[in-house]
Amino acid sequence: MCYPKFECVNCYRRYKWKRGLIQHLRYECGKEPQFICPVRTCDYRACLKGPCPPFVCNQCGRRYSFKTSLGRHIKYECQKEPSFKCTLCEYKCKQKNAPHWCPQCPRRYKSKSGLMTHIRYECQKEPSFRCDICNYKCKQKGNLKLHMKNRHKIIGFPIFRL
Template sequence: MQFYSHQTSQSTQETFVKNYFCSACGKSYTTKGNLGRHMKNECNVEPKFECTACKRKFAHKFNLQRHLASGVCGHSTEYASHNEHLYVCMNCQRKYKYKGNLQAHLKHECGQEPKFVCDLDNCNYRTKNKSALKRHQALRHFKYLIK
């Protein structure tokens, strides 16, 4: 059974011949669609993703992220896989998985004074968001919330 799978993968690999060539740069592609994407988005197109540390430019956001993760230019941003945090606040270094969460943090939290105060049991807990206050009260002051 393993031999059959190996044979199948070998013959499949042989069918991917790069028959489509870019006339501008000479890169080759297996499909006409890939060549078209290359010509539209890469070849002779000014890269739009720039590293703020070393000013190197990249055509794709993923390549910039990989560059940042490598630490080549001394930039501190970590590379993130699908389940890691990708967006980093430059003010406080908090990390977020989604760009919208970082934007909300910058708008409502970063640099702001805490506006939610726990008023239970002479507690001094203060936070910038209501959900954190509710979580605190449920964990620390559950005896007051049961009544």
């Protein structure tokens, strides 16, 4: 199966998931931004949805919420040509597809443990955890801890399932 496979008929942006295309059509395509980034010099598009991610790539300007995500971007993506091409369509990607497929959805993982974590906590499940400050929702306790630490600068708070 080739990704991304859901394409906007108005602007031709492509999405891996149908819900991504639906959100794009509902909130972005042909619409004025609902939120404005408080940083005057920032032209980062995702800042229109909330606070700017603090970690910026010096080569291309992309922003990331986590330092590890920026590091992964620099190592594997930034300024690199796509080296893997789909044999069925024109889609190209920079990393070889992971060998472990989820049987319920199109997600792939490099390790079997990553796949098992996905199946146990994420795949086709509603979020189990919610931030009481901003209503951020996630499916894993660790993600809520990271959110609280990075977004709200709070460490060591009680976490309860929804």
